[in-house]
Amino acid sequence: MAQSPKFVVCLRDPFERFISHYLLQVRGGGYEDRAISDIIKMGREETIVARSCYYSQLKPFIERFPREAFHFVLFEELVAQPKKQLDCEIAFFGS
Numbered sequence: 001m002a003q004s005p006k007f008v009v010c011l012r013d014p015f016e017r018f019i020s021h022y023l024l025q026v027r028g029g030g031y032e033d034r035a036i037s038d039i040i041k042m043g044r045e046e047t048i049v050a051r052s053c054y055y056s057q058l059k060p061f062i063e064r065f066p067r068e069a070f071h072f073v074l075f076e077e078l079v080a081q082p083k084k085q086l087d088c089e090i091a092f093f094g095s
Helices: 014-025 035-046 054-064 075-080 082-094
Strands: 007-011 070-074
Touching: 007 035, 007 054, 007 075, 014 035, 070 075, 075 082
Parallel strands: 007 070
Antiparallel strands: none
């Protein structure tokens, strides 16, 4: 019998993720030349902002697969305690 897929989803504070993405675009090659305030004013129409809206990205998966198929990890916890998080993920995939 085929097993259902399992997903590890790493979530970061949406605003911190947005700022990091913006700075990467500005510093990492000049892909972004707009002021950060202009991007924020555009809201979800702006790609950088939309990528921080996790629900809309996860919704198709959440609707199709059971809750047990997902293991959610907070980025900050992953950075703070990588071994503990890895142990949790190993247990998740083993279940």
